[in-house]
Amino acid sequence: MKFQRLFKKNRKEYTTVKVNTSNVPDGLLRKCKKCSSIVLAEDVKNNNYICPKCGGYFRVHAYRRIEMVVDKDSFEPMFEGLNTRNPLKMKGYEAKVQALRDKTGLDEAVTTGRATIGGNSVAIAVCDGRFLMASMGEVVGEKIAKTVEYATKENIPVIIFACSGGARMQEGMVSLMQMAKTSAALKRHSESGNLYISVLTDPTTGGVTASFAMLGDIILAEPKALIGFAGPRVIEQTIGQKLPKGFQRSEFLLEHGFIDEIVERKDLRNRLTTILTLHKKDDKSYTDNFNIKKEKSTMAQKKRESIKMITESVKKSAWDRVLASRMNDRPIASDY
Structure with a gap:
């Protein structure tokens, strides 16, 4: 308590100085959050909303x-x-x-x-x-x-x-x-x-x-x-x-x-x-790609049919199974 009284006694008096500042219209200035610079809003707008000082994006x-x-x-x-x-x-x-x-x-x-x-x-x-x-x-x-x-x-x-x-x-x-x-x-x-x-x-x-x-x-x-x-x-x-x-x-x-x-x-x-x-x-490249995908889809369907044929050939004769194995579009390991 004694220290507090001493502090108050020796404390200097401070006064608040009021400074008159000009009124700035709303929306005239903007503050960049990246560099804390104050920049003209019009400059920011004309620069694709990018800070003209640091390049930060608004x-x-x-x-x-x-x-x-x-x-x-x-x-x-x-x-x-x-x-x-x-x-x-x-x-x-x-x-x-x-x-x-x-x-x-x-x-x-x-x-x-x-x-x-x-x-x-x-x-x-x-x-x-x-x-x-x-x-x-x-x-x-x-x-x-x-x-x-x-x-x-x-x-x-x-x-x-x-x-x-x-x-x-x-x-x-x-x-x-x-x-x-x-x-x-x-x-x-x-x-x-x-x-x-x-x-x-x-x-x-x-x-x-x-x-x-x-x-x-x-x-x-x-x-x-x-x-x-x-x-x-x-x-x-x-x-x-x-x-x-x-x-x-x-x-x-x-x-x-x-x-x-x-x-x-x-x-x-x-x-x-x-x-x-x-x-x-409607581009030719798109059409070509679409046709390629369609062709691949058709080939995949044929391979699925081949797999089905070979699977069902278990019930068929040996010669039928030989013919199935010789098919040009027969499935390979990755298909299985």
Whole structure:
């Protein structure tokens, strides 16, 4: 107590100095989270939402992303107006969703529709991190599944831009079921012979990574994007070890074969155009590949018939079995 009285007695008095600062209009400046620099918002926008000082990537709003990659005025939104339910009766959840709708102008965390890229028709879905970190709830899963099913029906490729914190915890098991639903829709899309391009942006984590994000026929990623299931800090706390530098970044995943290519934002539209053009179904190369697959399928059917004949020849004469063994398309060891 004596020390405290002495401290208070000897303490110098400090005064707060008020500094008059000029008013800065809202939206004029933005802060880069990578280098902490304050930059003009207009400069960021004109530079594809990339920091002009350090090259760090800003997150892009869904409609801005669509504007950056699709042909001008070609985007037609689909599957809007789906109602977000509150299956767990989570307190404040409905009010939070409504507030985000008013703030962002979006109906949910993913925007879906049809467009053309380089003249190629595609179905497209773009996640928007402003809406509950683009977490996947019932409506997000439903919109993605419907978009994929539409692409399957129309016989066109589908492109999904993933940016998400994972499954939406406010919806519990209902949100987790969207992993299976979107994956099943993409499986049917693949079996119909159609292309799926997945574009991974920062961050792509949780149940989204464990479902539609990593199921692409071709998986592209933006530079230095965080991609993984559990976050690095969670993994370190679980295993009690320090992770390698750059772990779960797109460069690390490319090196270990999890993704196909890292594409800078300025090159993404051209890269998508090239991929879509190469996979056009009316191309001769596609037709030739289809005919080759058809021919292989016919040969496989013949081999199956040969196997059946040899199996049934057990009941036949020795000479019948000799004739079966001399067939040119008789099955070999790998067929068995």
